[in-house]
Amino acid sequence: MSAGTQVHANLTEEQVREISGGLDEPEWLLETRLEALEALDSLDMPDVIKTPGREWTDLHELDFESLVDPLNAAENKDQIGPDEADVLSWADAVQEHEELLKEHFGSIVDPQENYLTALSTALFSTGTVIYVPEGVDAEDVTVRTEQNSRSLFNYTLVVTEESSSVTILERQSTGEEAEEQYYSGVVEVAAGENSYVQYGSLQNLSEEAYNFTVKRGVTDTYATIDWIEGNLGTQLTKTEVSTELRGDSSETQIVGAFYGHNDQHFDLDAKVWHRAEHTTADLVTRGVTDDVARSVYEGVQDVGADAWDTSSYQRENTLMLSDESEADASPKLIINNHDTEASHSATVGQIDREDLFYMTSRGVDPRAARNMLVEGFFVPVLEEIDVDELRDDLEDLIGARLRQRD
Amino acid sequence: MSSDQDHLKETDTEARFEFKKDENAAVKSDKGLTEEVIRMISEDKDEPDWMLERRLRALEQYQNMPMPSDWPGMPDLSELDVEEIIPYIRPDVDKREGVDDWTELPDDIKDTFDKLGIPEAEKNALSGVGAQYESEVVYQNMQEQWEEKGVIFCNMDKAVQEHPELVKEHFMTTCVPPSDNKFAALHGAVWSGGSFVYVPEDVTVEMPVQAYFRMNSEGMGQFEHTLIIAEEGSEVHYIEGCSAPKYGTHNLHSGGVEVFVGEDAHVQYSTVQNWSKNTFNLNTKRAICEAGGTMEWVSGSMGSKATMLYPCTILKGRGATDTHITIAFAGEGQDIDTGAKVYHNAPDTSSTIESKSISKDGGRTNYRGLVHIADGAENSSTAVECDALMFDNESTSDTMPYMEIEESKVDVAHEATVGKIGDEDIFYLQSRGLDDDDAKKMIVAGFIEPITEELPIEYAVELNRLIELEMEGSLG
Numbered sequence A: 001m002s003a004g005t006q007v008h009a010n011l012t013e014e015q016v017r018e019i020s021g022g023l024d025e026p027e028w029l030l031e032t033r034l035e036a037l038e039a040l041d042s043l044d045m046p047d048v049i050k051t052p053g054r055e056w057t058d059l060h061e062l063d064f065e066s067l068v069d070p071l072n073a074a075e076n077k078d079q080i081g082p083d084e085a086d087v088l089s090w091a092d093a094v095q096e097h098e099e100l101l102k103e104h105f106g107s108i109v110d111p112q113e114n115y116l117t118a119l120s121t122a123l124f125s126t127g128t129v130i131y132v133p134e135g136v137d138a139e140d141v142t143v144r145t146e147q148n149s150r151s152l153f154n155y156t157l158v159v160t161e162e163s164s165s166v167t168i169l170e171r172q173s174t175g176e177e178a179e180e181q182y183y184s185g186v187v188e189v190a191a192g193e194n195s196y197v198q199y200g201s202l203q204n205l206s207e208e209a210y211n212f213t214v215k216r217g218v219t220d221t222y223a224t225i226d227w228i229e230g231n232l233g234t235q236l237t238k239t240e241v242s243t244e245l246r247g248d249s250s251e252t253q254i255v256g257a258f259y260g261h262n263d264q265h266f267d268l269d270a271k272v273w274h275r276a277e278h279t280t281a282d283l284v285t286r287g288v289t290d291d292v293a294r295s296v297y298e299g300v301q302d303v304g305a306d307a308w309d310t311s312s313y314q315r316e317n318t319l320m321l322s323d324e325s326e327a328d329a330s331p332k333l334i335i336n337n338h339d340t341e342a343s344h345s346a347t348v349g350q351i352d353r354e355d356l357f358y359m360t361s362r363g364v365d366p367r368a369a370r371n372m373l374v375e376g377f378f379v380p381v382l383e384e385i386d387v388d389e390l391r392d393d394l395e396d397l398i399g400a401r402l403r404q405r406d
Numbered sequence B: 001m002s003s004d005q006d007h008l009k010e011t012d013t014e015a016r017f018e019f020k021k022d023e024n025a026a027v028k029s030d031k032g033l034t035e036e037v038i039r040m041i042s043e044d045k046d047e048p049d050w051m052l053e054r055r056l057r058a059l060e061q062y063q064n065m066p067m068p069s070d071w072p073g074m075p076d077l078s079e080l081d082v083e084e085i086i087p088y089i090r091p092d093v094d095k096r097e098g099v100d101d102w103t104e105l106p107d108d109i110k111d112t113f114d115k116l117g118i119p120e121a122e123k124n125a126l127s128g129v130g131a132q133y134e135s136e137v138v139y140q141n142m143q144e145q146w147e148e149k150g151v152i153f154c155n156m157d158k159a160v161q162e163h164p165e166l167v168k169e170h171f172m173t174t175c176v177p178p179s180d181n182k183f184a185a186l187h188g189a190v191w192s193g194g195s196f197v198y199v200p201e202d203v204t205v206e207m208p209v210q211a212y213f214r215m216n217s218e219g220m221g222q223f224e225h226t227l228i229i230a231e232e233g234s235e236v237h238y239i240e241g242c243s244a245p246k247y248g249t250h251n252l253h254s255g256g257v258e259v260f261v262g263e264d265a266h267v268q269y270s271t272v273q274n275w276s277k278n279t280f281n282l283n284t285k286r287a288i289c290e291a292g293g294t295m296e297w298v299s300g301s302m303g304s305k306a307t308m309l310y311p312c313t314i315l316k317g318r319g320a321t322d323t324h325i326t327i328a329f330a331g332e333g334q335d336i337d338t339g340a341k342v343y344h345n346a347p348d349t350s351s352t353i354e355s356k357s358i359s360k361d362g363g364r365t366n367y368r369g370l371v372h373i374a375d376g377a378e379n380s381s382t383a384v385e386c387d388a389l390m391f392d393n394e395s396t397s398d399t400m401p402y403m404e405i406e407e408s409k410v411d412v413a414h415e416a417t418v419g420k421i422g423d424e425d426i427f428y429l430q431s432r433g434l435d436d437d438d439a440k441k442m443i444v445a446g447f448i449e450p451i452t453e454e455l456p457i458e459y460a461v462e463l464n465r466l467i468e469l470e471m472e473g474s475l476g
Helices: A013-022 A027-042 A090-096 A098-104 A115-123 A353-361 A366-377 A388-404 B003-010 B013-018 B035-044 B049-064 B107-116 B118-125 B144-148 B156-162 B164-170 B182-190 B423-431 B436-447 B457-471
Strands: A075-080 A086-089 A126-132 A137-147 A151-160 A165-174 A181-191 A196-204 A209-219 A224-231 A236-245 A251-260 A265-274 A280-289 A294-303 A310-320 A326-335 A340-349 B128-133 B136-142 B152-155 B195-199 B209-214 B225-230 B235-243 B251-253 B256-261 B266-274 B279-282 B284-289 B294-301 B306-309 B312-315 B321-330 B335-344 B350-359 B364-373 B380-390 B396-405 B410-420
Touching (some): A013 A027, A090 A098, A098 A151, A151 A165, A151 A196, A181 A224, A196 A388, A251 A388, A310 A366, A326 B380, A353 A366, B035 B182, B152 B156, B156 B225, B235 B457, B321 B364, B321 B457, B335 B380, B350 B396, B380 B396, B396 B410, B423 B436
Parallel strands (some): A137 A165, A165 A196, A181 A209, A209 A236, A251 A280, A280 A310, B209 B235, B266 B294, B294 B321, B306 B335, B335 B364, B364 B396, B380 B410
């Protein structure tokens, strides 16, 4: 079903023109926005998993009429990076890198892929462009976004030239809290030949907020894109992290960590498309559900017919801390080339009773023992993080959330 | 292999399955699905009113339900036109309820089942045999020793007449209601033939009970219904085999299987399915398992153009157990979309699913599975294991498990692997003097061993032969 009419009353072409004009955007970009706006009527919500009798995530619950307020966006943003690389606000990037934008904007995530990507394309008012020239190693690029308005639409583009590398930490949090907020983010990463990108994200928005994000990368030959995806905030998150391995011998890793409590709902997709020879993917996600929180995980490893000599691995583990929480998972393999080594595994369970017994028998207080075991559960994920700040913060947030428990 | 199996060796397997017979029909319905056709089927069977009413209600539900269309990667059903399918053909057999002496069958039907090896199988290893030809069971026999203990094994139409209370209570009520899905509704409207098995309390039927379903006519649909009721503490193993020759137009098989596993009872349901490669095989099979009961599904899916079949167990009572062992083989032009569904609705329940698939020459296999653990089903555990073997680059192998976990005190594990047939394994076997084809056959035989060892030798041999047949000469 198309949900386009839900929001249209609130959105006008004039608003889109005003946003684009305020950023001094070229005509082609305005056109792209207007086309996306017009397409809203005919686009569907992003796909969600359905099994007999249930839809795993009900996006139609979102009341866009009251959530979207495009002309009153407000935020605090830090966009920091080393001198050798360009880390630019959207307004600066429009002035300085129009050719780069023209080449890449909307080329990886189709603006009209679904209703929410089109909404994001039409209305985004803030963003970051990270450009790493050939041979440059750019460490510690940091983008912090603090949302201070009802809705915020954010766009990020990362382009790495041949043999360069970059580590990026992106964080989203809520400053001024409105009753309900909507954060929407689209991230496109184009990894040039033999370049390396680690894109870490820590989403810690208010628990009143709704969040929709798509992060997608494409690799050139020998390139690597590693994603770290941390999700702690919001009442409803629908997010996809994915890589299209388009260049021979390219690689990707998608590492996820989430911790849902209260009545949070996380719908997390990790996807990889093997579209070249000798490509490798490793997907690792670990998460906790507590109280009446619910996690929905879909992992897809899609091996195309031309993807000879593919290696593709996926693991997903969920720890349930309460009886009322729910953990749903669907790790899918789609294999069209037989020269493939692929596996996936998924587990759901609670804290191992023997481990708990062992620790309490050594004199550790049961609550501390449980917290240590949960923290230990996340270690395999934390180990994959290159950026210290991201690893430490994620660890601290998990620890703090655990200590909130009774 | 024992000498009992000689008949399997002697007959060419392909000839056994692919031969065709001239149509043998006493009563044949019109094509398509109308109230008239339903009334005609019911009248021809001299059914009580309540069954006709159920049929008509199911028809209404069928007409109101859309075709499934939004399943990711589902098989293409666009060539299936139910309106072109002949839903009912009664073969020309003197006695309406079938015969219990093999020699009384018309020669062409007897010949068909002889070629399939049914009478020998019965003689050698089985407690009872039913054979269905087109829409009717033409032969049914149960060894006396089990009859004396109160075991009932008869065709479904006869059960409606002779055991109306049992059928009324269990037939498409709680286990597979017609509202379950479009093809269950279709089945509820036009079902014909099939088996009824009743095992009284604490009775163990030590030898398997077998039914064989054969589709012979072109463009027909077969809709047999199997109802198994295993009372508390009883035990039975039911085996079905299915085949149909190949015709130009499409056949439809849409059976319904309902199994009631009583407290501490144990039911094994084994299937070797080898429908011709123009058959759409869209079945609904489900078991409800009471406390302490065990349900085991063993299935080999070889034939059909497209199969959509996910045998389901509802673990209703504390401590109930489910086991699924499946193997799917998809060759050229085949889309075998099969898997398992398990609902853990009580504490201390456990399930294991072991799924193997082989795809070659452009075939597609998919494991589609659902494990649901309800809130309150504490101390439940499930382990799902899928392995896929691919022979060539035209083939596709997918895995789509769904896990819905609402209870924390559980142990849930899923793992799947996909790989090509190992070059090193083949090299090793070749270096021991086997040629390439034989090496691959041997690897496949080893790959599917977990299922063949669950089957009586008759069926294990047949499954192996079918797979050999599929692989013959066309290995890349």
